[in-house]
Amino acid sequence: MTEAEDRTDPRIERSRRVVRQAALAELAEVGYGRFTIESVSARCGVARSTIYRHWPDKLTLIADALQTLNRQPGPADAAGETSPRQRVRQLVRHLAEAFRESIVADCLPAIIEAAAHHRDVRDFHHQYNASRRRALVEAIAAGIAAGDIADDVDPALAALALAGPIVYRRLMTGDSFDPNQVDQLIDLVLGEPPARSPDTGC
Amino acid sequence: MTEAEDRTDPRIERSRRVVRQAALAELAEVGYGRFTIESVSARCGVARSTIYRHWPDKLTLIADALQTLNRQPGPADAAGETSPRQRVRQLVRHLAEAFRESIVADCLPAIIEAAAHHRDVRDFHHQYNASRRRALVEAIAAGIAAGDIADDVDPALAALALAGPIVYRRLMTGDSFDPNQVDQLIDLVLGEPPARSPDTGC
Amino acid sequence: MTEAEDRTDPRIERSRRVVRQAALAELAEVGYGRFTIESVSARCGVARSTIYRHWPDKLTLIADALQTLNRQPGPADAAGETSPRQRVRQLVRHLAEAFRESIVADCLPAIIEAAAHHRDVRDFHHQYNASRRRALVEAIAAGIAAGDIADDVDPALAALALAGPIVYRRLMTGDSFDPNQVDQLIDLVLGEPPARSPDTGC
Amino acid sequence: MTEAEDRTDPRIERSRRVVRQAALAELAEVGYGRFTIESVSARCGVARSTIYRHWPDKLTLIADALQTLNRQPGPADAAGETSPRQRVRQLVRHLAEAFRESIVADCLPAIIEAAAHHRDVRDFHHQYNASRRRALVEAIAAGIAAGDIADDVDPALAALALAGPIVYRRLMTGDSFDPNQVDQLIDLVLGEPPARSPDTGC
DNA sequence: CGCTAACCGAGACGGTACGTCCCGTCTTTAC
DNA sequence: GTAAAGACGGGACGTACCGTCTCGGTTAGCG
Numbered sequence: 001m002t003e004a005e006d007r008t009d010p011r012i013e014r015s016r017r018v019v020r021q022a023a024l025a026e027l028a029e030v031g032y033g034r035f036t037i038e039s040v041s042a043r044c045g046v047a048r049s050t051i052y053r054h055w056p057d058k059l060t061l062i063a064d065a066l067q068t069l070n071r072q073p074g075p076a077d078a079a080g081e082t083s084p085r086q087r088v089r090q091l092v093r094h095l096a097e098a099f100r101e102s103i104v105a106d107c108l109p110a111i112i113e114a115a116a117h118h119r120d121v122r123d124f125h126h127q128y129n130a131s132r133r134r135a136l137v138e139a140i141a142a143g144i145a146a147g148d149i150a151d152d153v154d155p156a157l158a159a160l161a162l163a164g165p166i167v168y169r170r171l172m173t174g175d176s177f178d179p180n181q182v183d184q185l186i187d188l189v190l191g192e193p194p195a196r197s198p199d200t201g202c
Numbered sequence: 203m204t205e206a207e208d209r210t211d212p213r214i215e216r217s218r219r220v221v222r223q224a225a226l227a228e229l230a231e232v233g234y235g236r237f238t239i240e241s242v243s244a245r246c247g248v249a250r251s252t253i254y255r256h257w258p259d260k261l262t263l264i265a266d267a268l269q270t271l272n273r274q275p276g277p278a279d280a281a282g283e284t285s286p287r288q289r290v291r292q293l294v295r296h297l298a299e300a301f302r303e304s305i306v307a308d309c310l311p312a313i314i315e316a317a318a319h320h321r322d323v324r325d326f327h328h329q330y331n332a333s334r335r336r337a338l339v340e341a342i343a344a345g346i347a348a349g350d351i352a353d354d355v356d357p358a359l360a361a362l363a364l365a366g367p368i369v370y371r372r373l374m375t376g377d378s379f380d381p382n383q384v385d386q387l388i389d390l391v392l393g394e395p396p397a398r399s400p401d402t403g404c
Numbered sequence: 405m406t407e408a409e410d411r412t413d414p415r416i417e418r419s420r421r422v423v424r425q426a427a428l429a430e431l432a433e434v435g436y437g438r439f440t441i442e443s444v445s446a447r448c449g450v451a452r453s454t455i456y457r458h459w460p461d462k463l464t465l466i467a468d469a470l471q472t473l474n475r476q477p478g479p480a481d482a483a484g485e486t487s488p489r490q491r492v493r494q495l496v497r498h499l500a501e502a503f504r505e506s507i508v509a510d511c512l513p514a515i516i517e518a519a520a521h522h523r524d525v526r527d528f529h530h531q532y533n534a535s536r537r538r539a540l541v542e543a544i545a546a547g548i549a550a551g552d553i554a555d556d557v558d559p560a561l562a563a564l565a566l567a568g569p570i571v572y573r574r575l576m577t578g579d580s581f582d583p584n585q586v587d588q589l590i591d592l593v594l595g596e597p598p599a600r601s602p603d604t605g606c
Numbered sequence: 607m608t609e610a611e612d613r614t615d616p617r618i619e620r621s622r623r624v625v626r627q628a629a630l631a632e633l634a635e636v637g638y639g640r641f642t643i644e645s646v647s648a649r650c651g652v653a654r655s656t657i658y659r660h661w662p663d664k665l666t667l668i669a670d671a672l673q674t675l676n677r678q679p680g681p682a683d684a685a686g687e688t689s690p691r692q693r694v695r696q697l698v699r700h701l702a703e704a705f706r707e708s709i710v711a712d713c714l715p716a717i718i719e720a721a722a723h724h725r726d727v728r729d730f731h732h733q734y735n736a737s738r739r740r741a742l743v744e745a746i747a748a749g750i751a752a753g754d755i756a757d758d759v760d761p762a763l764a765a766l767a768l769a770g771p772i773v774y775r776r777l778m779t780g781d782s783f784d785p786n787q788v789d790q791l792i793d794l795v796l797g798e799p800p801a802r803s804p805d806t807g808c
Numbered sequence: 809c810g811c812t813a814a815c816c817g818a819g820a821c822g823g824t825a826c827g828t829c830c831c832g833t834c835t836t837t838a839c
Numbered sequence: 840g841t842a843a844a845g846a847c848g849g850g851a852c853g854t855a856c857c858g859t860c861t862c863g864g865t866t867a868g869c870g
Contacts, residue, residue, distance in 0.1 A: 009867065011815060031319040032235055038856060047817045052858065112373050113315035117233045122376075129374040157367070157383070157390055163374075164366025165359070171314050172331040172369060174324075181359070188359055189391060211836060213846055240825060249848040254827065419842090435723045436639055442830060451843045456832065516777050517719035521637045526780075533778040561771070561787070561794055568770025569763070571778060575718050576735040578728075585763070592759065593767055593795060615862075617820055644851060653822040658853065809870100816865070823857075834847075839840100 012054075018044040019051055023065040028106035032113045035062070063120035066111065069104055069128075084143035085193060089186055091136050092162050096179040099170045108170065133159050140190070150191050161189045214256075220246040221253055225267040230308035234315045237264070265322035268313065271306055271330075286345035287395060291388055293338050294364050298381040301372045310372065335361050342392070352393050363391045416458075422448040423455055427469040432510035436517045439466070467524035470515065470532075473508055488547035489597060493590060495540050496566050500583040503574045512574065537563050544594070554595050565593045618660075624650040625657055629671040634712030638719045641668070669726035672717065675710055675734075690749035691799060695792055697742050698768050702785040705776045714776065739765055746796070755796050767795045 022044035027035055037058060041048040055061040082090065099105045114121040136159040143149035165185060169177040187193070224246035229237055239260055243250045257263040284292065301307045317324040338361040345351035367387060371379040389395070426448035431439055441462055445452040459465035486494065503509045518525040540563040547553035569589060573581040591597070628650035633641055643664055647654045661667040688696065705711045720727040742765040749755035771791060775783040793799070 009815065011866075015816085032315050033319065036856065037858085047819090048858095049818075049860090050816060053815080057858070109315045109318035113234050113311045116311035117235065125374070126376050153390065154386065157387060160367035160370055160379075161363045161387065161391055164368070164370040165362035166366070167374060168362055168366040168369045171373065172327070174328050177362075184356065185359060185363065188355065189363055211846065213835075217846080238825065239827085251828090251830095251849070252847055255846075259827070436719050437723065440830065441832085451845090452832095453834090453844075454842060457842085461832070513719045513722040517638050517715045520715035521639065529778070530780050557794065558790065561790060564771035564774055564783075565767045565791065565795055567778075568772070568774040569766035570770070572766055572770040572773045575777065576731070576773060578732050581766075588760065588763060589767065592763055615820065617861080621820080642851065643853090655823070655854090656821055659820075663853070811870085812868100814865100814867085816863105818862085818864105819860100820862095821858105821860075823859105825856090826854075828852075830851090831849080832847105833849105835845090837842105837844075839842085 015046050015050055016054060019046050019054070019061070020065040020068050022046075023061055024069070024103055024107060027062060027065070027110045028103050032062075032110035035110070037061070059114060059118045059121065062110070062114055063118065063124055066107070066121065066124050066128075083148060084139055084146045085148045085186075085190075087139040088136065088143060088149075088162070088190070089182065091139055092166070092186060093179050093182045095132070095163060096166050096177045096182055099166050100176045100179065105170060105176075112171075133163060136163065143190070148193070153190060158189055162186065217248050217252055218256060221248050221256070221263070222267040222270050224248075225263055226271070226305055226309060229264060229267070229312045230305050234264075234312035237312070239263070261316060261320045261323065264312075264316055265320065265326060268309070268323065268326050268330075285350060286341055286348050287350045287388075287392070289341040290338065290345060290351075290364075290392070291384065293341055294368070294388060295381050295384045297334070297365060298368050298379045298384055301368050302378045302381065307372060307378075314373075335365060338364065345392070350395070355392060360391055364388065419450050419454055420458060423450050423458070423465070424469040424472050426450075427465050428473070428507055428511060431466060431469070431514045432507050436466075436514035439514065441465070463518060463522045463525060466514070466518055467522070467528055470511070470525070470528050473532075487552060488543055488550045489552045489590075489594075491543040492540065492547060492553075492566070492594070493586065495536075495543055496570070496590060497583050497586045499536070499567060500570050500581045500586055503570050504580045504583065509574060509580075516575075537567060540567065547594070552597070557594060562593055566590065621652050621656055622660060625652050625660070625667070626671040626674050628652075629667055630675070630709055630713060633668060633671070633716045634709050638668075638716035641716065643667070665720060665724045665727065668716075668720055669724065669730055672713070672727065672730050672734075689754060690745055690752045691754045691792075691796070693745040694742065694749060694755075694768070694796070695788065697745055698772070698792060699785050699788045701738070701769060702772050702783045702788055705772050706782045706785065711776060711782075718777075739769060742769065749796070754799075759796060764795055768792065 019040060022040045023035075026040050026043060030036075030039070035058065037048055037051055040046075040061075041051055051061065055064060099108075111121060111125050115125040116122070137155045140149060140153065140155040140158050144151050144153060144155065162185060166177040169175060221242060224242045225237075228242050228245060232238075232241070237260065239250055239253055242248075242263070243253055253263065257266060301310075313323060313327050317327040339357045342351060342355065342357040342360050346353050346355060346357065364387060368379040371377060423444060426444045427439075430444050430447060434440075434443070439462065441452055441455055444450075444465075445455055455465065459468060503512075515525060515529050519529040520526070541559045544553060544557065544559040544562050548555050548557060548559065566589060570581040573579060625646060628646045629641075632646050632649060636642075636645070641664065643654055643657055646652075646667070647657055657667065661670060705714075717727060717731050721731040722728070743761045746755060746759065746761040746764050750757050750759060750761065768791060772783040775781060
């Protein structure tokens with residue numbers, strides 16, 4: 001793959017890159033309804049015909065542009081030496097922050113709309129979220145295994161109960177979930193942390 | 203006002219009604235991106251020019267059509283003799299069922315997209331959800347007051363943790379929240395119900 | 405007829421009159437292309453639906469409005485004691501003046517256009533002009549009979565040669581035929597007036 | 607310039623040509639009132655949007671289409687060795703025949719109507735006729751100079767008296783001027799042709 | 809280091825939907 | 840009971856993009 005890509009004309013790679021960027025920016029800015037190849041073209045200075053040369057249509061361009069975001073924040077990114085419960089906290093907090101402000105969050109309404117009617121976008125969207133969720137589920141399971149979290153907790157359900165509120169606030173209300181409330185949410189859903197010696201923690 | 207409205211030309215009322223219905227159906231079916239006044243016109247047999255006579259543009263029609271859904275399912279609808287916890291269960295279950303299949307749920311992606319860029323739709327959307335959430339918050343608060351729910355639970359946060367998963371499943375994954383899992387979710391978020399002898403709990 | 409008209413609702417007669425006036429004014433002002441029932445309605449304050457009650461459509465209204473102009477300037481209007489040649493002069497001069505400025509002249513382009521595609525307007529137009537022309541032809545013939553005009557002149561052709569230039573100037577150039585040139589035109593077409601001794605002519 | 611024009615996309619030239627033709631045909635057929643870009647599009651198979659790409663609106667298209675008619679029939683076309691009076695006869699006869707049947711004549715009502723309210727059409731119309739008239743005036747003047755025509759004739763006025771009847775017949779009556787009557791008209795307006803010895807005239 | 813193949817920009821083209829305006833018909837309301 | 844008001848279906852307007860296409864002009868990278 002690396003070889004193959006090395007062979008591609010650098011002009012192509014360059015066009016693809018700037019168009020994808022412009023597409024995301026446009027999507028975040030004007031949404032799906034007013035998203036226009038024309039505007040993308042104007043925004044990045046690549047001719048309309050060139051865009052059509054690389055992507056058959058609007059939706060495919062969007063789907064492809066979104067793929068480039070698929071750089072996970074690193075599953076074990078700063079995993080370091082934290083406890084499983086800390087790991088959960090980290091993931092949820094990261095989610096809350098990402099939903100507060102980021103290109104993905106701004107595109108979210110457009111993505112959801114597009115996903116409802118276009119297979120490629122839908123696949124990207126579901127997989128993207130599935131992978132994020134999986135990390136969370138695993139962290140919770142690890143917490144249970146470590147006795148950090150009560151063992152009658154269903155990790156999958158708990159992950160939903162942790163991620164759901166953040167999504168809800170962003171999409172169904174006028175504001176975002178406050179990252180500082182994350183600890184409170186975790187306590188609510190996973191129960192108070194085991195008292196053993198919480199003060200000795202950090 | 204009643205008098206005044208009685209005086210309105212019945213044709214107007216009729217046009218408004220069928221167009222609104224068709225608009226919602228169209229929105230649910232093809233989404234916001236392909237929503238077309240032309241299709242709405244074709245679907246309900248009302249001329250395009252008549253539609254424009256009543257609504258200045260596409261988005262205003264959508265916003266207005268959504269308003270007509272604003273008939274709450276009755277806050278104390280079947281309140282009857284149920285316990286507060288039962289009331290919570292009822293509300294969450296109702297939400298889960300509504301999100302499983304209903305015109306509103308089908309329109310949701312379109313609504314979210316439109317809300318991101320159109321004030322009227324946004325206002326409708328936020329208020330609609332706020333009112334549904336408020337009912338849940340109140341039920342939880344009542345449960346706490348009745349000793350039915352632990353008193354360290356924050357009703358607003360708990361309501362999010364209950365509604366969030368349902369929204370999440372619908373919008374971020376390929377399926378819907380199973381209404382049968384509602385009890386499990388409630389137990390997770392609000393804690394096990396106080397059995398005969400709650401002190402024997404854990 | 406007088407009886408019949410006496411019976412008609414005075415409001416009807418009033419509506420008909422003001423609408424016809426407004427229609428002519430509108431026609432002269434904006435021409436046939438932009439002539440609009442809506443504007444006529446606005447101009448005279450009579451409701452659109454009322455106009456349609458009296459005239460089936462735009463063209464019929466125009467045709468009818470034009471009919472009301474059919475008040476000939478009086479064939480023997482100021483016939484008085486003038487010579488036949490003077491009578492010719494009078495008629496041609498009258499035509500030149502009418503074409504210089506009058507509501508009919510202003511409507512002329514619209515009439516011609518409408519006449520090309522609508523029988524009623526065409527009939528009105530042709531008859532109107534035929535009757536004006538006939539007066540001229542008769543005056544010329546009278547002049548010939550009186551020895552006032554050379555007898556090898558074809559009255560019909562001469563009438564055309566007299567009226568034609570006036571029409572031409574109005575419709576095909578940027579200005580109108582100067583009424584003061586009428587005498588010159590008559591001399592050209594009908595020959596110099598027989599001076600003292602007509603026998604010296606040819 | 608020739609080079610530059612050679613570079614223009616042949617598709618453009620092609621579109622322009624067929625649209626102009628269709629526009630004239632449409633104008634002649636249905637007149638100005640019912641002239642529709644849609645019909646022109648249908649008639650020539652060029653898409654409506656393409657037409658709008660080349661002409662901003664209906665009237666501009668009409669004006670431009672008419673310009674293409676501006677190919678004079680050649681002032682000294684078949685001038686050959688004819689006498690000035692023959693030249694006059696030729697021109698008038700040509701006019702009569704053109705007014706009998708030709709695309710221009712069929713468009714005339716529409717042109718006149720449009721000219722009344724649109725500068726471009728008016729300019730075309732007046733210039734077109736001015737140039738035709740000028741040829742006639744010059745021929746008459748030449749005839750006077752050659753002693754072929756009486757020298758008390760005003761060439762401009764005579765030209766009007768010759769062209770006027772033809773225009774009049776076409777626009778104000780139900781038929782056209784018979785080309786065979788042209789000689790008679792010329793004799794009426796310019797006087798009998800000088801017999802054997804023209805020098806004996808006056 | 810020059811040739812050739814590919815990409816690029818420009819933009820014409822046939823379409824579709826927009827939102828506007830007016831048509832001519834028809835119904836409802838009010839005087 | 841008739842006139843005004845105006846809703847209605849319809850159709851053309853001129854605009855904005857769509858996605859397809861054909862052009863020269865440029866540029867990369869192979870020979």
